[in-house]
Amino acid sequence: MGLSEQTASGEPRRHRVILHCGAPKTGSTSLQNYFADNADRLKADGVVYPPRFFRRSLVDPLHESFTRLRAGKRPEDTVMVEARARLDGLFADEGVHTVLISNESILGEPYSAAQRGFFPEHGAAIKQLVRLFEGYDVTVVYFIRDFEGFLPSYYVQYVRMGGYLSFERFCAHVGGDSISWQPVVKALKKAFGEQNVSCWEAAAMRQAPVRIVDEAFGRLLPSLPEFDPTHYNRNQSVGKGVLAFYRGMNRLLDNALTKRRRRKVRPIMRQYLFEPLAYLSRVFSRGGKPEPVDAPPAKQVLRWRQQYSEDRKALGFSQK
Numbered sequence: 001m002g003l004s005e006q007t008a009s010g011e012p013r014r015h016r017v018i019l020h021c022g023a024p025k026t027g028s029t030s031l032q033n034y035f036a037d038n039a040d041r042l043k044a045d046g047v048v049y050p051p052r053f054f055r056r057s058l059v060d061p062l063h064e065s066f067t068r069l070r071a072g073k074r075p076e077d078t079v080m081v082e083a084r085a086r087l088d089g090l091f092a093d094e095g096v097h098t099v100l101i102s103n104e105s106i107l108g109e110p111y112s113a114a115q116r117g118f119f120p121e122h123g124a125a126i127k128q129l130v131r132l133f134e135g136y137d138v139t140v141v142y143f144i145r146d147f148e149g150f151l152p153s154y155y156v157q158y159v160r161m162g163g164y165l166s167f168e169r170f171c172a173h174v175g176g177d178s179i180s181w182q183p184v185v186k187a188l189k190k191a192f193g194e195q196n197v198s199c200w201e202a203a204a205m206r207q208a209p210v211r212i213v214d215e216a217f218g219r220l221l222p223s224l225p226e227f228d229p230t231h232y233n234r235n236q237s238v239g240k241g242v243l244a245f246y247r248g249m250n251r252l253l254d255n256a257l258t259k260r261r262r263r264k265v266r267p268i269m270r271q272y273l274f275e276p277l278a279y280l281s282r283v284f285s286r287g288g289k290p291e292p293v294d295a296p297p298a299k300q301v302l303r304w305r306q307q308y309s310e311d312r313k314a315l316g317f318s319q320k
Helices: 027-037 040-042 061-071 074-093 122-130 147-160 167-174 184-193 202-207 209-218 238-256 258-285 298-314
Strands: 003-006 012-014 017-019 098-102 138-145 195-202
Touching: 027 040, 027 098, 061 074, 061 122, 074 098, 074 122, 074 258, 098 138, 122 184, 138 184, 147 167, 147 238, 184 195, 195 202, 195 209, 202 209, 238 258
Parallel strands: 017 098, 017 138, 138 195
Antiparallel strands: 003 012
């Protein structure tokens, strides 16, 4: 595999994978809906977009394989064969030259209970992707975000998924003062080639969404229409009280139920308890934006800002 139809010059065109791999909480859901809404346009241009929408029960088998690879419960070689068969099949069955993969969890999560650090599983995940994509041309698009905004936002997701650490302990676990985007981005560039990896800022996308989406994806996917940011909802805030209550429920479940039972109960809790309470917290905030955590100490915020500034400089962003 790795070759498709001929180019205009008669040379064989290599199959290509465009990998949008996060990070979480940087606008990934909006981009995924944007890609899905324009799947027909992409298909007409030789690009297929395998979906990943859990709430709609619309998840392509390729993404299911990524989840199994991260879980590590089945032999890696077995799952890798399944994933490669699905990837090859997308090219062959759909008759396309490009597969667009958008999965913000494909490099693992920023937090792992089993290992301290920021995206501690990214190294192993990238090695798996290199193996899976062997023979294909790979282009990677990655978004980063300032830690002052990223950590509280991702902390909400951590609690929604069953976590119960305090925000302070959560931050200490993922790296504290040593947190940095550089290891992830540099590992991607080393694996796929610096010229094949582009890094973008979530803040720039919020300020100029049409321009940033066009610059990040327009040259790769020219059939995409102009991105309309008003068409896609942003994640809603959650109040501190709701989050504290949910943390307590998570701890209770951890003590009372087996892991298997917790996996069945938590989605029900999210749908019928957490989401309604989160909605009420927004209603009673009287139009304001409820904050999920207390403001971190000023010294901590300053350190996060300094580290993000260092990351921006090291990753080639223009300094403001």
